[in-house]
Amino acid sequence: MKKIEEQLExxxxxxxxxxxxxxxxxxxxxxxxxxxxxxxxILLNEINTQLKKQPSGQLLITQINGLQKSIETISxxxxxxxxxxxxxxxxxxIISAAILLxxxxxxxxxxxxxxxxxNRLHAMDVKYxxxxxxxxxxxxxxxxxYYQNPELAEQETEKREAHELVVxxxxxxxxxxxQETKNAQILLKKLKKD
Numbered sequence: 011m012k013k014i015e016e017q018l019e020x021x022x023x024x025x026x027x028x029x030x031x032x033x034x035x036x037x038x039x040x041x042x043x044x045x046x047x048x049x050x051x052i053l054l055n056e057i058n059t060q061l062k063k064q065p066s067g068q069l070l071i072t073q074i075n076g077l078q079k080s081i082e083t084i085s086x087x088x089x090x091x092x093x094x095x096x097x098x099x100x101x102x103x104i105i106s107a108a109i110l111l112x113x114x115x116x117x118x119x120x121x122x123x124x125x126x127x128x129n130r131l132h133a134m135d136v137k138y139x140x141x142x143x144x145x146x147x148x149x150x151x152x153x154x155x156y157y158q159n160p161e162l163a164e165q166e167t168e169k170r171e172a173h174e175l176v177v178x179x180x181x182x183x184x185x186x187x188x189q190e191t192k193n194a195q196i197l198l199k200k201l202k203k204d
Contacts (some may be wrong), residue, residue, distance in 0.1 A: 028057055054078045 031053055058075075142149035156163040 024057070031056060051078070 138149070152163075155166070
């Protein structure tokens with residue numbers, strides 16, 4: 011009985027040393043850049059040497075050796091290799107991302123176009139309000155014509171704009187012809203003097 015108690019006390023002493031060494035190894039592992047496999051191997055070797063000194067340590071030595079082999083196989087199995095490649099499942103993600111990019115580009119284009127159109131409409135609104143302030147009769151006349159028949163108002167506006175362009179072109183042509191006539195008269199006077 012005393013022998014068993016002595017053996018248990020020896021095993022308890024070894025376990026207490028093991029706990030101290032594990033906590034010391036954890037602290038050392040935090041402070042150093044040693045891999046866990048190396049620190050566990052060192053720790054297990056120290057435990058083996060301590061257990062060999064104890065008479066009932068052979069059983070524990072075989073268990074620790076088995077534990078060490080298990081840890082080595084686990085560390086070999088836990089190595090993860092990352093493969094970056096495209097497969098059939100990622101094809102859907104890529105197509106979805108491309109569609110989202112296209113939709114985003116179209117949305118931005120529409121927003122830019124609408125922004126320009128809104129700026130133009132705002133400018134026209136300001137101009138119309140200025141005309142309304144200066145000459146309310148003309149503004150009332152345009153409103154009444156537009157509200158009676160918008161299509162006719164648009165046709166009338168296009169007709170008046172076309173007429174205005176023709177008049178401007180005619181005035182420009184007249185001014186050029188008058189200038190050419192003046193130049194021809196000046197040239198004629200020079201020729202008569204000579």
